[in-house]
Amino acid sequence: MSDTTAHAAGHGDDATTRRDFLLYATSSVGAIGVGLSVWPLVDSMNPAADVRALASTEVDLSPIQVGQTITVVWRGKPVFIRHRTADEIKAAGAVNPEDLVDPQLDAVRAAKPEWLIVVGVCTHLGCVPLGYAPSQPKGDFGGWFCPCHGSHYDTSGRIRKGPAPKNLAVPPIVFNGTTVKIG
Amino acid sequence: MTPAPVWKNPIVRWIDYRLPVFSFIHHQLVDYPTPRNLSYWWNFGSLSGIVLVIMVMTGIVLAMSYTPHVDHAFDSVERIMRDVNYGWLIRYVHMNGASAFFVCVYIHLFRGLYYGSYKAPREILWIVGIVILLTMMATAFMGYVLPWGQMSFWAATVITNLFSAIPLIGEPIVAWLWGGFSIDNPTLNRFFALHYLLPFVILGLVFVHLWALHIHKSNNPVGVETKSAREEIPFHPYYTIKDLFGLGVLLFFFLCFVFFAPNMFVEPDNYIPANPLVTPAHIVPEWYLMPFYAILRAITFDIWFIPAKLIGVIAMFSSIVILMLLPWLDTSPVRSARYRPIYKQVYWIFFADCLVLGYIGASPPEGWYIPIGQIATAYYFGHFLIVMPLLGIFERPLPVPESITAAMGMPKEAGR
Amino acid sequence: MIRFGLVLAAALGLGVTLSAEASEAPKAPAQAWPFNGPLGTYDRNDLRRGLTVYRNVCASCHSLHLVSYRHLAGVGFTEEEIKTIAAAVEVEDGPNDQGEKFSRAGRPADRFKSPFANPQAARAANNGAFPPDLSVITKARKGGPDYLYGLLTGYKNPPAGFKVLEGMNYNEYFPGHQIAMPAPLNEGGVEYPDGTKSTVQQMAHDVTTFLSWASEPEMEERKRMGLKVLMVIFVLTALLYGLKRQIWAALH
Ligand code: FES
Numbered sequence: 001m002s003d004t005t006a007h008a009a010g011h012g013d014d015a016t017t018r019r020d021f022l023l024y025a026t027s028s029v030g031a032i033g034v035g036l037s038v039w040p041l042v043d044s045m046n047p048a049a050d051v052r053a054l055a056s057t058e059v060d061l062s063p064i065q066v067g068q069t070i071t072v073v074w075r076g077k078p079v080f081i082r083h084r085t086a087d088e089i090k091a092a093g094a095v096n097p098e099d100l101v102d103p104q105l106d107a108v109r110a111a112k113p114e115w116l117i118v119v120g121v122c123t124h125l126g127c128v129p130l131g132y133a134p135s136q137p138k139g140d141f142g143g144w145f146c147p148c149h150g151s152h153y154d155t156s157g158r159i160r161k162g163p164a165p166k167n168l169a170v171p172p173i174v175f176n177g178t179t180v181k182i183g
Numbered sequence: 184m185t186p187a188p189v190w191k192n193p194i195v196r197w198i199d200y201r202l203p204v205f206s207f208i209h210h211q212l213v214d215y216p217t218p219r220n221l222s223y224w225w226n227f228g229s230l231s232g233i234v235l236v237i238m239v240m241t242g243i244v245l246a247m248s249y250t251p252h253v254d255h256a257f258d259s260v261e262r263i264m265r266d267v268n269y270g271w272l273i274r275y276v277h278m279n280g281a282s283a284f285f286v287c288v289y290i291h292l293f294r295g296l297y298y299g300s301y302k303a304p305r306e307i308l309w310i311v312g313i314v315i316l317l318t319m320m321a322t323a324f325m326g327y328v329l330p331w332g333q334m335s336f337w338a339a340t341v342i343t344n345l346f347s348a349i350p351l352i353g354e355p356i357v358a359w360l361w362g363g364f365s366i367d368n369p370t371l372n373r374f375f376a377l378h379y380l381l382p383f384v385i386l387g388l389v390f391v392h393l394w395a396l397h398i399h400k401s402n403n404p405v406g407v408e409t410k411s412a413r414e415e416i417p418f419h420p421y422y423t424i425k426d427l428f429g430l431g432v433l434l435f436f437f438l439c440f441v442f443f444a445p446n447m448f449v450e451p452d453n454y455i456p457a458n459p460l461v462t463p464a465h466i467v468p469e470w471y472l473m474p475f476y477a478i479l480r481a482i483t484f485d486i487w488f489i490p491a492k493l494i495g496v497i498a499m500f501s502s503i504v505i506l507m508l509l510p511w512l513d514t515s516p517v518r519s520a521r522y523r524p525i526y527k528q529v530y531w532i533f534f535a536d537c538l539v540l541g542y543i544g545a546s547p548p549e550g551w552y553i554p555i556g557q558i559a560t561a562y563y564f565g566h567f568l569i570v571m572p573l574l575g576i577f578e579r580p581l582p583v584p585e586s587i588t589a590a591m592g593m594p595k596e597a598g599r
Numbered sequence: 600m601i602r603f604g605l606v607l608a609a610a611l612g613l614g615v616t617l618s619a620e621a622s623e624a625p626k627a628p629a630q631a632w633p634f635n636g637p638l639g640t641y642d643r644n645d646l647r648r649g650l651t652v653y654r655n656v657c658a659s660c661h662s663l664h665l666v667s668y669r670h671l672a673g674v675g676f677t678e679e680e681i682k683t684i685a686a687a688v689e690v691e692d693g694p695n696d697q698g699e700k701f702s703r704a705g706r707p708a709d710r711f712k713s714p715f716a717n718p719q720a721a722r723a724a725n726n727g728a729f730p731p732d733l734s735v736i737t738k739a740r741k742g743g744p745d746y747l748y749g750l751l752t753g754y755k756n757p758p759a760g761f762k763v764l765e766g767m768n769y770n771e772y773f774p775g776h777q778i779a780m781p782a783p784l785n786e787g788g789v790e791y792p793d794g795t796k797s798t799v800q801q802m803a804h805d806v807t808t809f810l811s812w813a814s815e816p817e818m819e820e821r822k823r824m825g826l827k828v829l830m831v832i833f834v835l836t837a838l839l840y841g842l843k844r845q846i847w848a849a850l851h
Binding site for chain 3: 018022023025026029030033049050053054
C-alpha cells in the first residue's frame with residue numbers, strides 16, 4: 001500500500017517534508033490509540049477482580065490419618081494434603097537434591113515433615129496425577145503417578161521420572177493449630 | 184479500472200497469483216474510483232461500518248462474561264461493571280454504541296433520501312440497506328433484553344406479543360417464540376443466541392451492500408454519474424483520510440457519552456431486575472425505535488373486520504418495508520434534491536414528521552398525543568404513497584448540470 | 600444540508616428533555632454533589648460516614664448484594680479496615696464435609712450481607728412491602744442521587760385533606776406520595792466516628808454519596824480515563840484534519 005500513497009502530490013520538497021511529518025505524526029498517534037483501545041478488550045479476558053479475590057481455603061487436618069491423602073479445592077485446582085508416614089518422610093529426606101531434575105530439599109517443601117501439601121496438577125501438561133486414593137498407583141517412587149504421559153513423583157512430590165519438568169507446586173500455606181490455610 | 188500494480192514483494196506476488204486478495208483490496212479500497220465531489224454526508228456509510236466492527240468486538244468479549252440465565256443475567260451484567268477488567272468501559276461502549284450505530288445509519292439513510300441515491304441503477308443497493316436496518320433493529324431489540332431489567336423484560340413481552348395479532352396461528356407462534364407460556368429462561372437464552380448470530384448476518388449483508396455499491400459506484404451530491412476520469416479520484420488516500428477524520432469527530436462525541444453520560448439513553452427502570460408480576464408505569468423502546476413504536480400505537484380502531492392490533496403491527500412493518508419500494512414510488516427522473524425545489528421542502532417536512540413520530544413514540548398514549556400520532560402516521564404513508572409519485576410528475580426540476588465538473592464550476596455549491 | 604444538522608441536533612436535545620420529565624411527584628431539587636461534573640469525585644469522608652449510616656440504618660432492611668467488602672478498597676479503605684468491617688457480620692457458608700451449612704465471620708471477598716434470606720422473608724418482615732436492593736439504586740431511579748436525597752429528607756406531614764393509608768407514610772418526592780418505608784433517618788440516629796453531628800440532612804447526604812458510589816463504583820476511573828482519552832482523540836482528529844487538508848490540497 002505504501003507505493004500508492006505517493007501519488008497525492010506535494011509541491012516541492014518543503015511541502016513533501018511537511019506532509020510526511022504530518023503523516024508520520026498522525027500514524028503514530030493513531031497506531032498508539034488503536035493499541036491502547038484494544039488492550040481493554042484483551043485485559044477483560046484476564047481473571048476478574050472477584051476471581052482474583054477468591055477466598056483462601058481453610059482445612060481441618062485432625063481427621064486425616066497417617067498415610068492418608070485428601071484432596072481439597074483451591075482456586076479451582078485440586079490440592080493434595082498427605083499425612084506422610086515415617087517411611088515416606090525418610091525416603092523423601094534421603095534423596096540427594098543434586099540428582100534431581102528440579103533440585104529441592106524435602107525440608108523446604110514440607111515445613112512440618114508429616115504434612116506434604118502440593119498442588120495436584122502435573123507440571124507436564126496439567127493432568128491430575130494418581131496416588132491420592134489408596135487403590136491408585138503411586139508410581140515408582142511412592143508418591144504420585146501421572147497417567148497421561150507417565151510422570152513419576154516421589155513422596156515429596158518431586159519429579160523423578162517422565163516428561164514433567166518441575167516438582168508439584170507447593171501453595172502458600174499457614175499452619176494454625178490443627179488447621180491449615182491455603183492461599 | 185486500472186490494472187493491479189505489479190507486486191514487488193515476492194510473497195505477495197505468490198499469494199496474489201493464486202488468490203488475488205491484494206489485487207482485490209487494491210481495486211476495491213485503494214484504487215477504487217470515487218466521485219471527487221462527495222460531501223461529509225457521505226462519511227456515514229463507512230462510519231456505520233466501523234461502529235459495527237466496534238459493536239462486534241465489544242460484544243464478543245462481553246459475551247464471555249455474561250450469563251444468559253434469568254437468575255444470573257442482571258447480576259452478571261453488574262459483575263461486568265464492577266469486577267471484570269475494563270468491563271464497565273466495554274459495556275458502556277457497547278450500550279452507547281447501539282445508539283451511535285443508529286445515528287450513523289439514519290443519517291446515511293436520510294442522505295440517500297435527499298440525494299436520491301436509491302434510484303436506478305442502485306435499487307438493490309438500497310433494498311439491501313433497508314434489510315440491514317431491519318436486521319439491526321432485531322439485533323438491538325434482543326440485545327436490550329439481555330440485561331434482564333424491567334425494560335428488557337417488558338420490551339420483550341410487548342414486542343413478542345405483536346405476533347399474537349396474526350390470525351389463527353398468532354398464539355402458537357408467540358408460544359414458539361417464547362419457548363414457553365411466558366417470557367422466561369428459554370426466551371432469554373434464544374435471544375442471546377440470536378443476538379450473537381445476527382451481527383454476523385449484518386456483516387454478510389454489508390458485504391452484499393458494498394458489492395452492489397461497487398458495481399455502479401457512489402452517487403454524489405449532484406446526482407449525475409461521473410462522466411470522465413477527471414471527475415473521479417482514487418478512494419485512497421482521498422476518502423480514507425476523509426473517513427478517518429470523520430471517525431475522529433464521531434469518536435469524540437461518542438466517547439463523551441461513554442465516559443461522562445453513559446446512562447443518558449437508558450431508562451432507569453432497566454436497572455431494576457426483571458419482575459414478571461409488575462409492569463413499569465411507562466414503557467418505551469429505545470429512541471431509535473420510537474417512530475415505529477408510534478406508528479404501531481397510532482392504530483386504535485378496527486378497520487372492517489380486521490382488529491386494530493393486527494393493523495398496527497402491519498402498519499409498523501409496512502413503514503419500513505415501504506422504504507424498499509421507494510425507487511419505484513419516486514417517479515422523478517432527477518436524483519438530487521438540489522435540483523428539485525419542491526421535493527427539497529417535502530423532504531424536510533417528512534424529516535419533521537419522523538421527529539414528531541419519535542416524540543409521540545416516547546410519550547404516553549393519551550390525550551392529544553393520540554390524534555397527533557395518527558396524523559403523523561397518515562402523513563408518513565402519504566409521503567411515500569401519494570406525495571412521491573405525484574411530485575415526480577408535477578414538479579418542474581431546476582436545470583440539472585450535465586456533469587459533476589460543470590456543477591463544480593458553479594459558485595457556492597461545493598456541497599459542504 | 601447544514602440545516603439538516605441543526606434540526607438533528609434539536610431532535611437530540613428534544614430526546615434528552617423528554618426522558619427527564621413524566622413523574623407524578625415533584626422533581627427533587629438538584630444538590631451540589633462533589634461527584635457531579637466531569638471532574639467530580641466522591642468525597643472520602645462523606646463516603647465513610649455514608650457507610651456508617653448504611654450499616655447502622657439501611658442495612659436492617661435493604662440488601663446491597665452486588666457490592667463486596669473488598670470493593671471498599673477502591674475508595675481508600677485499607678485492607679485492615681475492610682477486614683474489620685467484613686468480620687462484623689456472620690455469613691452462612693457451606694456445606695462443609697458433613698454436608699452442613701455453618702456460619703463464619705465475613706471476609707473481604709464476601710458480598711455485603713443481605714438482611715433477609717429471600718424476597719419472601721423480606722416482605723413478611725415489612726408488612727408486605729419489599730425493601731429494594733440498593734446496589735444500583737441511584738442508576739435505577741429517575742433523578743438519581745437528587746431523588747434519593749429528596750426522598751430521605753422528604754418526610755412531611757401530609758397536606759390537609761390528603762388521606763394517608765394505614766401503614767403508609769407521606770413523602771414529598773415519592774411517586775404517589777405514599778411510601779411504606781417510615782422515615783429512616785432521625786436526628787442523632789447514628790454516631791459518626793469522626794464526630795460530625797448527625798443531622799437528617801447530613802446523614803441523607805452521606806448515605807446518598809455512599810449509595811451513588813455503590814451504584815457507580817467505576818465513576819472516578821471513568822471520568823479520569825475519559826479526559827485523557829478525549830484529549831488524545833482531539834489531538835488525533837486535529838492531525839487527521841491537517842492531513843486531510845494537505846492531501847486534498849493537491850486536488851484543487
Ligand atoms: S500431563 Fe502429566 S505426564 Fe503429561
